[in-house]
Amino acid sequence: xxxxxxxxxxxxxxxxxxxKATAAAHPDGIVDLxxxxxxDPVPELIQKALVAAADSPGxxxxxxxxxxxxxxxxxxxxxxxxxDVTHRHVLPIVGSxxxxxxxxxxxxLGPGDRVAYPRLAYPTYEVGARLARAExxxxxxxxxxxxxxxxxxxLNSPSNPTGKVLSKADLTRIVAWAREHGVLVFSDECxxxxxxxxxxxSVLHPDVNxxxxxxxxxxxxxxxxxxxxGYRAAFLAGDPAVLGxxxxxxxxxxxxxxxxxxxxxxxxLGDDDHVRVQRARYASRRELLREALLTHGLRxxxxxxxxxxxxxxxxxxxxxxxxxxxxxxxVAPGDFYGPAGxxxxxxxxxxxxxxxxxxxxxx
Numbered sequence: 001x002x003x004x005x006x007x008x009x010x011x012x013x014x015x016x017x018x019x020k021a022t023a024a025a026h027p028d029g030i031v032d033l034x035x036x037x038x039x040d041p042v043p044e045l046i047q048k049a050l051v052a053a054a055d056s057p058g059x060x061x062x063x064x065x066x067x068x069x070x071x072x073x074x075x076x077x078x079x080x081x082x083x084d085v086t087h088r089h090v091l092p093i094v095g096s097x098x099x100x101x102x103x104x105x106x107x108x109l110g111p112g113d114r115v116a117y118p119r120l121a122y123p124t125y126e127v128g129a130r131l132a133r134a135e136x137x138x139x140x141x142x143x144x145x146x147x148x149x150x151x152x153x154x155l156n157s158p159s160n161p162t163g164k165v166l167s168k169a170d171l172t173r174i175v176a177w178a179r180e181h182g183v184l185v186f187s188d189e190c191x192x193x194x195x196x197x198x199x200x201x202s203v204l205h206p207d208v209n210x211x212x213x214x215x216x217x218x219x220x221x222x223x224x225x226x227x228x229x230g231y232r233a234a235f236l237a238g239d240p241a242v243l244g245x246x247x248x249x250x251x252x253x254x255x256x257x258x259x260x261x262x263x264x265x266x267x268x269l270g271d272d273d274h275v276r277v278q279r280a281r282y283a284s285r286r287e288l289l290r291e292a293l294l295t296h297g298l299r300x301x302x303x304x305x306x307x308x309x310x311x312x313x314x315x316x317x318x319x320x321x322x323x324x325x326x327x328x329x330x331v332a333p334g335d336f337y338g339p340a341g342x343x344x345x346x347x348x349x350x351x352x353x354x355x356x357x358x359x360x361x362x363x
Contacts, residue, residue, distance in 0.1 A: 007130045012123060012336040019325040026328025031359040033289075033348045034330045036160070036307045038227040040281060040352075043274035046226060046264045053263035060259040062251045064092040068262045071269040076237045079193075080218075082204040088240040089213060091247055092257045092265070095232035096190055096221040100124045103186065104132035106249050109151050111135075116145055117154035120162055120337045122188070125154050138338060142174055147181035158191040158200050158305030161337045161346040165198040165305050171208045179215050184242065190221040190234075193275060196286065197304035204237060213239045224307060225275050226268040231261045233268075282307060285349045285356045292363040293347065301344070309347040310334075320345045327362040 016034060023030040063069070069087040076082045076090070093099045101124050104115055109132045117125035119138040129136035134152075139145055142153055155174065157166035166174075171187075178185045187203040203209060203216045217238030223229035236243060250256075257265075268274075290300060290309055298311040298320075313320050317333035324331055324345070332348070334341025351359070 004131070007133070008127060009123070009130075016321075016330065016332070019321050020330050022322070022325040023328050023330040026362075028328060028358055028362075031329045031351060031355045031362075033351055033359065034332045034346075036224070036348045036350050038224065038229050039350055040227050040278065042227050042230075043268070043271070043277075045271055045274070046228070046268050049267035050231075050260045050264040053260040056259035058259075060256045060262060062092075062254075062256045063087075063247055064257065064262050065259075065266075067266050068092060071266040072235050072237065075269040076204060080202040080204045080237075081206065082202070082237070083206055083211065085204075085237065086240075089237055089243065091236045091243045091250075092262065093219075093234045093236060093250075094255055094257055095223070095229075096188070096219050096234040097124055098232075098255070099219060099234065099236070100188070101128045101131065104128045104134050104152060106246055107132075107152065107184070109134040112149060113151045114149045115152045115154070116142060116150060118156055118159065119340045120159065120334075121154070121156060122160050123336060143177040147183055150181070150183050153178055153183050153185050155185060155187040155203070157187070157189065158195065158198075159302070160188075160191065160306060161308055161332070161334065161341065161344075162301065162310045163191075163303035163306040163308055165195065165200050168201045168205070168207055171201060171203055175203060175209055175216060183215070185216045187216065187218045189218050191224060191306040192220070193225045194279065194282065194307060195305040196283065200305055214241075215239055217242055222265060222268050225278065227278065228264070228268065231264060233257065233261050233265045235265075281353075282349050285351070285353065288356055288360050289347060289349065292360040296363040307349045309349070310344055311347055312344045314343060317342055317345050329359050329362060 072090040073085045076085050111133050113134045115129040115134050115136045116139050126136050192200045202218050204218050217236050221234040293311050298313050300309050300311050303309045321333050332346040334344030
């Protein structure tokens with residue numbers, strides 16, 4: 001066991017423990033804006049779908065029910081503008097973090113293979129490479145990477161943590177470069193439905209990929225757009241030549257979404273109204289927090305999409321974390337996402353209206 005765990009970095013969130021204690025000591029209680037976990041109710045139609053499928057004594061399939069695959073293909077075409085998407089182009093997964101952590105291993109990568117991801121990024125991209133014993137590196141522009149031995153290129157738009165959105169032109173250029181050099185692209189698009197000052201585009205859009213899904217796969221999650229983080233519900237869409245072997249590997253590994261969750265996802269993907277309601281909640285919280293942070297003297301960069309504000313006081317991120325913790329507000333230090341975040345903090349919009357209002361008062 002130690003041989004595997006020794007490959008991994010220290011779990012970053014453990015470092016926040018003393019600051020969380022400081023924030024929790026505030027007379028009016030903690031406002032925890034450090035983790036992007038949904039706090040609003042699961043929409044009723046999704047709960048009803050889950051309950052209706054609760055009597056599911058048999059094993060679910062890894063590929064999901066035909067109804068689930070229909071729901072995914074329909075959503076991908078309706079929402080992302082993808083064309084000619086069949087069941088072979090989609091694959092349910094048990095939440096997106098599981099996929100990110102184990103994808104290099106499932107792709108058969110190992111020593112000598114390279115995995116690349118943005119300079120400021122979700123830490124699990126690195127974890128996935130470490131678990132596979134592959135090499136890993138960061139980029140500002142992936143087309144400036146040496147393609148030799150580069151087997152997996154992660155894109156993340158909108159970005160976690162910065163909220164930066166890649167333009168259609170940039171995506172088109174990156175996909176063309178990756179295809180030219182035989183590099184597999186996985187695009188993490190879990191925040192795509194949460195664009196505020198930009199309209200995020202998927203790599204599945206024909207303007208980006210030229211009508212071909214060769215060498216590209218997009219990753220989508222229902223955790224944020226439908227408040228289903230507790231359900232562990234996500235899916236892949238893209239190149240069947242990549243998803244077919246992954247399906248077989250995941251069958252052997254028993255990586256199947258529970259049958260009630262599959263039914264819930266069908267309901268969630270078939271309804272756009274609850275997404276609009278949740279977007280409105282986040283938009284309101286974002287505007288209040290953004291104005292309060294600016295008034296308090298912080299500068300906000302990027303943040304045109306996603307569930308976070310990327311903010312700085314021009315000092316060590318840990319000094320900013322401490323400053324806000326003294327006011328009962330807990331945020332994530334930017335260096336959790338790479339050394340380039342050393343002077344930034346990530347402020348999540350995922351708190352109740354009452355807690356957001358409390359943070360605004362304190363700021």
